Amino acid sequence: xxxxxxxxxxxxxxxxxxxxxxxxxxxxxxxxxxxxxxxxxxxxxxxxxxxxxxxxxxxxxxxxxxxxxxxxxxxxxxxxxxx
Amino acid sequence: xxxxxxxxxxxxxxxxxxxxxxxxxxxxxxxxxxxxxxxxxxxxxxxxxxxxxxxxxxxxxxxxxxxxxxxxxxxxxxxxxxxxxxxxxxxxxxxxxxxxxxxxxxxxxxxxxxxxxxxxxxxxxxxxxxxxxxxxxxxxxxxxxxxxxxxxxxxxxxxxxxxxxxxxxxxxxxxxxxxxxxxxxxxxxxxxxxxxxxxxxxxxxxxxxxxxxxxxxxxxxxxxxxxxxxxxxxxxxxxxxxxxxxxxxxxxxxxxxxxxxxxxxxxxxxxxxxxxxxxxxxxxxxxxxxxxxxxxxxxxxxxxxxxxxxxxxxxxxxxxxxxxxxxxxxxxxxxxxxxxxxxxxxxxxxxxxxxxxxxxxxxxxxxxxxxxxxxxxxxxxxxxxxxxxxxxxxxxxxxxxxxxxxxxxxxxxxxxxxxxxxxxxxxxxxxxxxxxxxxxxxxxxxxxxxxxxxxxxxxxxxxxxxxxxxxxxxxxxxxxxxxxxxxxxxxxxxxxxxxxxxxxxxxxxxxxxxxxxxxxxxxxxxxxxxxxxxxxxxxxxxxxxxxxxxxxxxxxxxxxxxxxxxx
Numbered sequence: 301x302x303x304x305x306x307x308x309x310x311x312x313x314x315x316x317x318x319x320x321x322x323x324x325x326x327x328x329x330x331x332x333x334x335x336x337x338x339x340x341x342x343x344x345x346x347x348x349x350x351x352x353x354x355x356x357x358x359x360x361x362x363x364x365x366x367x368x369x370x371x372x373x374x375x376x377x378x379x380x381x382x383x
Numbered sequence: 384x385x386x387x388x389x390x391x392x393x394x395x396x397x398x399x400x401x402x403x404x405x406x407x408x409x410x411x412x413x414x415x416x417x418x419x420x421x422x423x424x425x426x427x428x429x430x431x432x433x434x435x436x437x438x439x440x441x442x443x444x445x446x447x448x449x450x451x452x453x454x455x456x457x458x459x460x461x462x463x464x465x466x467x468x469x470x471x472x473x474x475x476x477x478x479x480x481x482x483x484x485x486x487x488x489x490x491x492x493x494x495x496x497x498x499x500x501x502x503x504x505x506x507x508x509x510x511x512x513x514x515x516x517x518x519x520x521x522x523x524x525x526x527x528x529x530x531x532x533x534x535x536x537x538x539x540x541x542x543x544x545x546x547x548x549x550x551x552x553x554x555x556x557x558x559x560x561x562x563x564x565x566x567x568x569x570x571x572x573x574x575x576x577x578x579x580x581x582x583x584x585x586x587x588x589x590x591x592x593x594x595x596x597x598x599x600x601x602x603x604x605x606x607x608x609x610x611x612x613x614x615x616x617x618x619x620x621x622x623x624x625x626x627x628x629x630x631x632x633x634x635x636x637x638x639x640x641x642x643x644x645x646x647x648x649x650x651x652x653x654x655x656x657x658x659x660x661x662x663x664x665x666x667x668x669x670x671x672x673x674x675x676x677x678x679x680x681x682x683x684x685x686x687x688x689x690x691x692x693x694x695x696x697x698x699x700x701x702x703x704x705x706x707x708x709x710x711x712x713x714x715x716x717x718x719x720x721x722x723x724x725x726x727x728x729x730x731x732x733x734x735x736x737x738x739x740x741x742x743x744x745x746x747x748x749x750x751x752x753x754x755x756x757x758x759x760x761x762x763x764x765x766x767x768x769x770x771x772x773x774x775x776x777x778x779x780x781x782x783x784x785x786x787x788x789x790x791x792x793x794x795x796x797x798x799x800x801x802x803x804x805x806x807x808x809x810x811x812x813x814x815x816x817x818x819x820x821x822x823x824x825x826x827x828x829x830x831x832x833x834x835x836x837x838x839x840x841x842x843x844x845x846x847x848x849x850x851x852x853x854x855x856x857x858x859x860x861x862x863x864x865x866x867x868x869x870x871x872x873x874x875x876x877x878x879x880x881x882x883x884x885x886x887x888x889x890x891x892x893x894x895x896x897x898x899x900x901x902x903x904x905x906x907x908x909x910x911x912x913x914x915x916x917x918x919x920x921x922x923x924x925x926x927x928x929x930x931x932x933x934x935x936x937x938x939x940x941x942x943x944x945x946x947x948x949x950x
Contacts (some may be wrong), residue, residue: 316898319398321554334440335479335658338504340840340872340906346898364660364685365947376868 332364355380387616387747397760402612413578417493418648421453457571459490470495475522480656499587508903511535580607590735591845600797606792610738614644626652628677635735661689661779665697672701679709681840709841713734714752738792755827763787772810781867785812837866858886865933878910888915
C-alpha cells in the first residue's frame, strides 16, 4: 500500500512539476528545499493528495518540511488515511 | 553609529552628488554598472576579496573573488559580442539563482546591451508576452528551462539565440540554441567597456498592470547612484560585512540589492540557490556569518511559523542588520525579530518603477512596528488627496502615496508603452498606486493598493492576466480574479469561475485549472482557491465587478451597487 502510494505520488510530481527532459527524481529527492516544488505550488500538490486520498490535511501540517520528499509526503498522507 | 548617522540631519542636507563623488562619477561622463560592480572594485585593490559565495542544492559551493567576477563578466560579454549582440539589444536571463545569472547581468551591461531578467518559474505564456514585448534578441538559460523557450520559439522571430549554460551534450541542440560554459570558456582578461552614459538603458524589469499586458520598466545606468547610496545607508553595508539578499534577480530587489547595491560597495555577498526551509536558512546564516540580511515578509512569517526552538540550535549572533521588502511587514514580525534576533527587521518600501528604496526605516531611528518609516534623503514622498491630487496638509489622512520625480533610479519609461508611463503622473507627482497615511512624526503607514493588483508574497500579479489565461481553459466560460487574505503571503489569488455547458464543477477540475495556470503563467499566479459559480457580478454594461467579490473576501463593505446588473 505504502509502496503503491509512493509510486503514485512520484509519478504525479514528475508529471506535474518536472520538465519533460529533466533528470529523474527519487523517493528521497528534496522537493521543496531542492527547488522542484515552490511554496505556492505546494498548494496544488496538497490539493492533489486530498482529492486522491479523500483526506483533509490541515494547513499547519502542510509544512515545507513535511512536503520535502515523496517519502515524507507518504508518511504525512498515511497519518490521515489511517485516522 | 550607523552609516547614515542622524536621519534628520541627512535628510535636510542631502544631495545625490554625495554618491556621485563617492563613486567618482563625473556628471555627463561614462557610467557603466557592469564596470562599477567589478573592475572598479579591483582597481581599488580589492580584486582578491570574495565577491560571491554561492550555495546550491546539497551544499554545493562556489566562490568568486572580484577578479573572478570581473573576468567572468568579461567572458560572458565577449561571448555575446561574438554572437553579434549590439548595444541596447535586449538579452534575457531566464535562470535559477546560479552564478551565471549574476555574472551575466554584469556581462550584458558591460557591452551596453540591456539585461532582461525573468523569474525562472514563469510558464511559457508569461515568458512569451515578455520576450515578445521586448523583442528580445537572446536568452540565457539552463537546459531545464529550455523546453519552455522551445514551446514559444515559433512565435518569437526576433529571438535569435538561446544560450544554454549547462548543456551536457546528452541531448542534441535544437533550433537557435548555442552553448556557453563559464567553466570551459577561455577567461577574458580585458574587454572594451561600452561607454554608457547616465541615461543609457541598463535593465528591463517586467511588472504587472491592472489591465493590459505586463509592462517593461526601463531603467538606466544612472540608477547606480541611488542603489549604491540606499544599500549603504539603509542596509548599512560596510566593507567587512557578509551580505545576503534572498530575492531572485527576476524581480527588482534581486538586481538593485542582489547585484548592484552590494557589488558597487565591494562587499561579499552570499546566494542560496535552493528552496526554503527554516533550518536551511538559519544554517546558511550561521555557516557564512551573514551580518546583513535583506529578506521578505513572506519568508519572515514562514520563519515565525517554524517556531523559536529551532533558532536555539544556531549561533546567529553574526546578524547586525535585518531588513524586509516586498509588502508591508506586520508589527508582530518586527516585535518577533527583536525578541528572537535582538534586532528589528527594518521595513523598506519601493517598487519596480522606483528602482531603489524610497520610504524606509533606518538603524538608529525609532522604529514604530508596522510603519513603512520615512522617505530616503533626496526623496520627496507625500500622501495626496485622491480628489485633488494635492498633498494633505494634515497628518493621519489616508490618501495616495506619491513621489516627486527626479531621483536617479526612477524608471525612464515603460517599454513600447509611453502612454501608460505618462498616466503614472498627476500634478507633477509620480503615483505609486499605493495608499497610506502619514502620522504627526512623519512616519508613513501603508494601507493597501489603490487598484486590483494582487501582492502575493511580495510579487505583483495582474488579475487581468490570470483571467485571460483562465478563459483559455476549455471548461471556463468566464472568470474574475481577486485577492484574498493569507497569513503567510499577505494576499493570494482567488478565482471565481463560471463553466461552459457540459462541464461540471469538481475537485479534479479545480486542481486541473490550478495546474493549468501554474504552468501557463507561474506558481505565483496560480489561484490558491477556485470558486465555481453560476454567474459573476457585472455592471449593466457587462463589466465584471471585481470590487464586489474582493470586498466579500476581505469582509469589507460592498459599497455602491447601483450599476450592478440584476440588482
